[in-house]
Amino acid sequence: MNTNAVVEVRNLRLKFPGEASLMFKDLSITVPEGQKVLLLGPSGCGKSTLLQVLSGIIPNSIEVPLKYDEIQRSASWGFVFQDPDTQFCMPYVDEELAFVLENLSVPREQMKERIHQALASVGLLLEDPHTPIQTLSQGMKQRLALASILLLEPDVIYLDEPTALLDPEGTVEIWNTVKSIASSKTIIIVEHKIDQIVDLVDRIVLFNHAGEIIADGVPHEIFQKNKQELVQFGIWYPEVWEDYLSSDKYQALQQQYHAELALANELEHTREPVIRLQEFSGFHGDVRKIHVPEAVLYAGEWLAIVGSNGAGKSTFLQSLMQLLRTEGLYQIEGEQIVQTTKRIRKQIVPSQLAFVFQNPEMQFITNSVNEEVSFSSSNVPLSGNDSNGDIQALLNKFDLAGLGERHPYQLSMGQKRRLSIASSIFGGQKIVLLDEPTFGQDARNTFAILEMIEGLRLEGAAIVMVTHDLHIVQHYATRVWTISEGQLIDSRLSGRGGTNGVLYTAENNMALPC
Amino acid sequence: MLNDQEKVSKALKFSDILITVMVAIVFGLIYKFWGSVYGVVSPLFLKADQLTYGMWFIAGPIAFLLIRKPGVALLAELAASSVSALIGSEWGIQTFVYGIVQGLGCEIIFALFLYRNYSLIVAGVAGLMSGVGSFVVDLAYGYANYELWMLVYKYGLRMISSFVIAGVFAYLLVRALEKTGVTKLIRPVSKSEYASLND
Amino acid sequence: MGFFTPQRITWLYHVNPAFKFIVFVLLLCVALINRNFEFALNQMIVYLLVLILFCGYSWKKTALLLLPFLFVFMSTATSMILFGKGEHMWWTWGLIRISEESFFRGMVLGLKTCSCGMMGMVFALTSKPILFFYALMQQFRMPPKFAYSFIASIRMLPMIMDEFHIRSNVLKIRGKRYARGVKGWYQRLSQYAIPLLAQSIRRAQRVAVAMEAKRFQMSSSRSRTYYYTTSYSRFDAAFIAVMLFLVTFAFVLSD
Numbered sequence: 001m002n003t004n005a006v007v008e009v010r011n012l013r014l015k016f017p018g019e020a021s022l023m024f025k026d027l028s029i030t031v032p033e034g035q036k037v038l039l040l041g042p043s044g045c046g047k048s049t050l051l052q053v054l055s056g057i058i059p060n061s062i063e064v065p066l067k068y069d070e071i072q073r074s075a076s077w078g079f080v081f082q083d084p085d086t087q088f089c090m091p092y093v094d095e096e097l098a099f100v101l102e103n104l105s106v107p108r109e110q111m112k113e114r115i116h117q118a119l120a121s122v123g124l125l126l127e128d129p130h131t132p133i134q135t136l137s138q139g140m141k142q143r144l145a146l147a148s149i150l151l152l153e154p155d156v157i158y159l160d161e162p163t164a165l166l167d168p169e170g171t172v173e174i175w176n177t178v179k180s181i182a183s184s185k186t187i188i189i190v191e192h193k194i195d196q197i198v199d200l201v202d203r204i205v206l207f208n209h210a211g212e213i214i215a216d217g218v219p220h221e222i223f224q225k226n227k228q229e230l231v232q233f234g235i236w237y238p239e240v241w242e243d244y245l246s247s248d249k250y251q252a253l254q255q256q257y258h259a260e261l262a263l264a265n266e267l268e269h270t271r272e273p274v275i276r277l278q279e280f281s282g283f284h285g286d287v288r289k290i291h292v293p294e295a296v297l298y299a300g301e302w303l304a305i306v307g308s309n310g311a312g313k314s315t316f317l318q319s320l321m322q323l324l325r326t327e328g329l330y331q332i333e334g335e336q337i338v339q340t341t342k343r344i345r346k347q348i349v350p351s352q353l354a355f356v357f358q359n360p361e362m363q364f365i366t367n368s369v370n371e372e373v374s375f376s377s378s379n380v381p382l383s384g385n386d387s388n389g390d391i392q393a394l395l396n397k398f399d400l401a402g403l404g405e406r407h408p409y410q411l412s413m414g415q416k417r418r419l420s421i422a423s424s425i426f427g428g429q430k431i432v433l434l435d436e437p438t439f440g441q442d443a444r445n446t447f448a449i450l451e452m453i454e455g456l457r458l459e460g461a462a463i464v465m466v467t468h469d470l471h472i473v474q475h476y477a478t479r480v481w482t483i484s485e486g487q488l489i490d491s492r493l494s495g496r497g498g499t500n501g502v503l504y505t506a507e508n509n510m511a512l513p514c
Numbered sequence: 515m516l517n518d519q520e521k522v523s524k525a526l527k528f529s530d531i532l533i534t535v536m537v538a539i540v541f542g543l544i545y546k547f548w549g550s551v552y553g554v555v556s557p558l559f560l561k562a563d564q565l566t567y568g569m570w571f572i573a574g575p576i577a578f579l580l581i582r583k584p585g586v587a588l589l590a591e592l593a594a595s596s597v598s599a600l601i602g603s604e605w606g607i608q609t610f611v612y613g614i615v616q617g618l619g620c621e622i623i624f625a626l627f628l629y630r631n632y633s634l635i636v637a638g639v640a641g642l643m644s645g646v647g648s649f650v651v652d653l654a655y656g657y658a659n660y661e662l663w664m665l666v667y668k669y670g671l672r673m674i675s676s677f678v679i680a681g682v683f684a685y686l687l688v689r690a691l692e693k694t695g696v697t698k699l700i701r702p703v704s705k706s707e708y709a710s711l712n713d
Numbered sequence: 714m715g716f717f718t719p720q721r722i723t724w725l726y727h728v729n730p731a732f733k734f735i736v737f738v739l740l741l742c743v744a745l746i747n748r749n750f751e752f753a754l755n756q757m758i759v760y761l762l763v764l765i766l767f768c769g770y771s772w773k774k775t776a777l778l779l780l781p782f783l784f785v786f787m788s789t790a791t792s793m794i795l796f797g798k799g800e801h802m803w804w805t806w807g808l809i810r811i812s813e814e815s816f817f818r819g820m821v822l823g824l825k826t827c828s829c830g831m832m833g834m835v836f837a838l839t840s841k842p843i844l845f846f847y848a849l850m851q852q853f854r855m856p857p858k859f860a861y862s863f864i865a866s867i868r869m870l871p872m873i874m875d876e877f878h879i880r881s882n883v884l885k886i887r888g889k890r891y892a893r894g895v896k897g898w899y900q901r902l903s904q905y906a907i908p909l910l911a912q913s914i915r916r917a918q919r920v921a922v923a924m925e926a927k928r929f930q931m932s933s934s935r936s937r938t939y940y941y942t943t944s945y946s947r948f949d950a951a952f953i954a955v956m957l958f959l960v961t962f963a964f965v966l967s968d
C-alpha cells in the first residue's frame with residue numbers, strides 16, 4: 001500500500017441491486033495526501049458512486065453490494081453534494097452549522113464564535129446568522145454547505161458537482177472559496193463544467209461509459225493525449241465549444257441561419273410578432289416578481305434569458321404560461337390573452353405554448369416513455385399505426401429509442417431531460433418555453449438538446465429559453481434578455497449573427513456588447 | 515406469497531428512520547385534513563364516516579411495505595398520529611395514544627410473518643389489526659355501551675375500511691411507488707446480490 | 714403577521730415543551746378513563762379556560778379555533794345518545810332509543826373529546842417544534858436519531874408544498890383530464906400522490922446521507938452538546954401547580 005496515500009481502493013467491485021451488470025469491475029485508485037483530483041467521464045459512468053464509496057457513504061449510509069481487496073479511507077472528510085436543497089436538515093443557517101458542532105461535541109459556549117468564523121471564511125456575510133435557509137439563493141446555499149464542511153476540519157474534501165445549479169457569478173464564487181481553503185487539503189472533485197477548475201486540479205482521472213479508468217494524469221496531458229476519447233464519449237473539455245463550432249454539423253446550421261437571416265431582413269416590415277408584451281407583470285401572491293415594460297417576440301427567434309439566481313427568470317416563463325397572476329398587455333398572434341387575475345381564478349393555459357419545467361421528474365404523468373410522448377395536449381392517447389410510427393421517429397430523434405417501455409423515473413438524468421422536452425413539444429406548439437434544459441448534462445447531450453431545439457426553431461417555432469450557459473447564449477440564441485431583480489433591463493441581438501456580439505460578465509450579470 | 519430471500523440485514527439505518535418519519539409526517543398532515551372528509555361523509559347514512567376510518571391506519575402498512583424492516587410500522591403510525599396532534603388536530607392529543615396502540619396492532623402482524631411477507635392479504639390483516647387496536651382504546655374511552663347491534667355495525671364498518679384502505683389501498687400505493695424505482699434505494703439487499711459480485 | 718402569531722407571549726410559552734407534553738398526556742389519561750359526567754364537564758371547562766386565558770390569542774381567533782370542536786362534539790356524542798344502551802328510557806322511535814344512561818354517556822364522550830382537542834390546541838399554539846424536540850432529547854433522553862428525523866422532516870414540508878404547486882401546474886399545462894366518478898378520483902389521487910411521495914422519499918434519503926456525512930451518529934448520545942439548551946424553570950413548577958389545582962378542583966366540584 002502506498003505510504004502517503006490518504007484514500008485508496010484496490011479491485012473494487014460494485015453492483016446496484018436489481019441491475020444486470022456490475023457498475024465497477026476491479027477498479028483501483030490511489031490518492032496521495034494533498035492532491036487535487038478531478039474525476040471526469042460521461043454522464044452515468046459512476047463518478048458520484050465512486051465518490052460515495054471512497055468517502056464511506058456507501059456502504060455506511062447507503063447499502064449497495066460491493067467488495068474489494070483493500071480499502072483505505074480517511075477518518076476526517078467532508079462532502080458537498082450536487083443539490084443545494086437536500087443537504088440541510090435544520091431550518092436556519094446558524095442551526096445548521098450548530099448541528100455540525102453538536103455532532104462534534106463542541107461546548108455550547110464556543111458555538112457562536114465558530115459559526116461566525118466559518119461563515120466569514122466562505123464569504124457568506126449575513127446580518128444575522130439566524131436566517132432561514134430557504135431565503136438564500138442557490139449560490140449562498142452551496143457556500144453554507146462549504147462552511148459546514150469547514151467546521152469538520154477535514155483532511156479530505158469530496159465535491160460532487162457543487163455548482164450544477166448556479167449562475168456564472170455563483171460558480172466563480174464557489175470555486176474561489178474552494179481555492180482559498182484548499183492549500184493543505186486533499187480534494188476529490190466531480191464536475192462537468194470544468195472551465196473554472198483546470199488550474200485548481202493537478203490530476204485528472206478519465207472514465208468511460210463502462211466505469212473503467214481509461215486515462216490518469218496531469219490535466220494538460222490528458223486534454224492533449226486523450227482528446228479522441230473525450231470527443232468520443234461526449235465529455236466536456238476546455239476547447240469543446242471551439243471544436244463544436246467548427247464541426248460540420250454546427251457550420252451547416254449556421255449557414256442555414258444566415259440564409260434565413262438574409263431572407264428575414266427583406267421581409268422585416270411585414271413580420272407580425274407572435275408575442276407582444278407591454279407593461280406586463282407577474283405576481284407571486286401579492287408581490288410583483290417580474291415586470292416587462294415592452295417586448296416583442298417573432299417566429300423563428302431563439303430568445304435566451306439570463307440573470308442571476310432568484311432574478312425572476314422562471315417567474316417570467318410561468319407568467320407567460322398564465323400559471324401566476326399577471327397584468328398588462330399580453331398578445332399572442334395579435335390576440336389579447338385572457339389573463340389570470342384575482343377575479344378570474346380559473347387559469348387557462350394558452351394553447352400556442354409548450355413548456356419544459358426546470359425539474360423533469362415533476363413533468364411526467366404516465367407510466368411509460370411511449371405513453372408519455374404520445375400523450376398530446378389534446379389528452380387523446382393517439383392510436384393506430386401511423387401515430388406509432390410518429391412516436392418511434394420522435395424517440396429516435398431524441399436518442400430514446402429502445403426505452404419506450406421504461407418508467408420515466410427509471411431513466412438517467414440526461415434521458416429524463418430529453419424525454420421531458422420530447423413530450424412537451426409533441427403537440428406542435430408554435431412557442432416553446434424551456435427552463436434550463438441543459439444543466440448537469442455532458443457535452444454530447446447538451447449539443448444534442450440544442451440541435452433539437454434548433455430544429456424546432458427552423459420549423460418556425462419561437463424559442464424562449466432560460467439558461468446560465470454563456471456559450472449557448474452566444475452561439476445559439478438570436479436574442480438575449482437580461483433579467484435583474486424582477487425587471488427586464490436589457491434586450492439585444494446576440495453574437496450568433498456575428499455582427500453585434502455579446503459578452504456575458506459574471507461581475508454585473510449583464511449581457512454587454514463586445 | 516412468502517419471500518424466499520436469504521436472510522438479510524434488517525437493522526434500521528438512519529436513512530430508514532428519516533424516511534419513515536418523513537412519510538409519516540406527510541400522512542400526519544393527511545390525517546389532519548382527513549377529519550373534514552370524515553365530516554362530509556357522515557350524513558350519507560348511519561355511521562357512514564366509519565368507512566373512511568381506515569385512512570388513519572395507513573401510515574404503518576405503507577412504511578413497512580416500503581422499507582420492509584422491523585419497527586418501521588409502529589414508528590410510522592406513532593409519528594403520523596402525534597404529528598396530527600402537534601399541529602392542532604381537532605381530535606387533540608388523544609391521537610397520540612391511539613397511534614401507539616394502532617401501530618402495535620399492525621406491527622404484530624408483520625412480526626408474526628417474520629417481516630418476510632409483503633402480500634396484499636398480510637397488509638390487509640395488519641390494517642385490520644390497527645382497527646382492532648383503535649377498538650381497544652375506544653373501549654377504554656367508553657364506546658362499549660352501545661346497543662349490541664350498533665357495536666357490531668359500527669366496528670364492522672370500521673374493520674372493512676381498515677382492511678380496504680390501510681391494507682389494499684396501501685398495497686396498491688406502494689406497488690405504484692415500486693414502479694418508479696424509488697424502493698430500490700431503500701430496501702435491504704439480499705445475499706444473492708452480494709454473491710453475484712463474484713461472477 | 715400570520716394567523717398563528719399570538720397577540721402576546723404568555724407564561725405558557727416559557728414552560729419546557731417536552732414537560733408540557735408529558736403532563737398533558739398524563740392528564741389525557743385521566744380524561745380518558747373518567748366515566749363521570751360532571752367531572753368530564755368540569756375538565757372541559759378547565760381546558761377551555763386555559764385555552765382562552767393563557768394562549769395569548771384574541772377572542773375572535775380563539776372563537777374561530779373553537780369552531781371545529783362543535784363538530785367533534787356532535788359527531789362523538791350523538792350516536793351514543795341515540796343508540797346507546799340504557800334502562801331508563803326517555804324516547805324511542807324505531808332503532809333510536811334515547812335513555813337517561815345513553816344521553817349522559819354520549820355527553821361524556823363528547824366532552825372528553827373536546828378536552829383532548831383543547832389540550833392539543835393549547836400545546837400546538839404555545840410550543841415551538843424545534844425546542845420541543847431539543848427538550849425531548851435533553852430532559853427525556855429521546856435518542857437524537859428520532860428527534861433530528863422529525864426536525865429534518867418538518868424542514869422539508871414547505872418543499873413538498875412547492876412541488877404540489879408545480880405538479881398542479883404541470884397537469885394543467887399538459888391538459889390532463891380525468892374520468893368520471895371513482896375512477897377519476899383515483900386517477901387524480903395517483904397523479905399527485907405518487908410523484909410527490911417518490912420525491913419525498915428520495916429527498917429524505919439524500920438528507921439522511923448528508924446528515925451522516927456531517928458526522929451525525931445514530932448511537933452515541935452521551936457526549937452530544939446542544940445549541941439550544943432547555944431546562945426546567947419556575948414556569949414548569951407554575952404549570953404543574955396550576956394544572957393540578959384546576960383538575961383537582963374540577964374533580965372535587967363534581968362530587
Ligand SMILES: Nc1ncnc2c1ncn2[C@@H]1O[C@H](COP(=O)(O)OP(=O)(O)OP(=O)(O)O)[C@@H](O)[C@H]1O
Pocket residue numbers: 016017019023041042043044045046047048049050411412413698699
Ligand atoms: N440506486 C441505484 N440503483 C440502480 N442504478 C443506479 C442507482 N444509482 C445510480 N445508478 C446508476 O448507476 C450509474 C452511475 O450513476 P452515478 O450517479 O454514479 O453517475 P455519474 O457518473 O455521477 O453521472 P452524472 O454525471 O450524470 O451525475 C448510472 O447509470 C445510474 O443510472
Ligand SMILES: Nc1ncnc2c1ncn2[C@@H]1O[C@H](COP(=O)(O)OP(=O)(O)OP(=O)(O)O)[C@@H](O)[C@H]1O
Pocket residue numbers: 138167284285289307308309310311312313314315316
Ligand atoms: N412560489 C413562490 N412564492 C413566492 N415567491 C417566490 C416563489 N417562487 C419564487 N419566488 C421568488 O421570486 C423570485 C424569482 O424567482 P425565480 O424562481 O423566478 O428565479 P430564477 O431567476 O428562475 O432563479 P434560478 O436561476 O435560481 O432558477 C425569487 O425572489 C424567489 O424567492
Ligand SMILES: [Mg+2]
Pocket residue numbers: 047048049160190
Ligand atoms: Mg453524479
Ligand SMILES: [Mg+2]
Pocket residue numbers: 313314315358435
Ligand atoms: Mg429558475
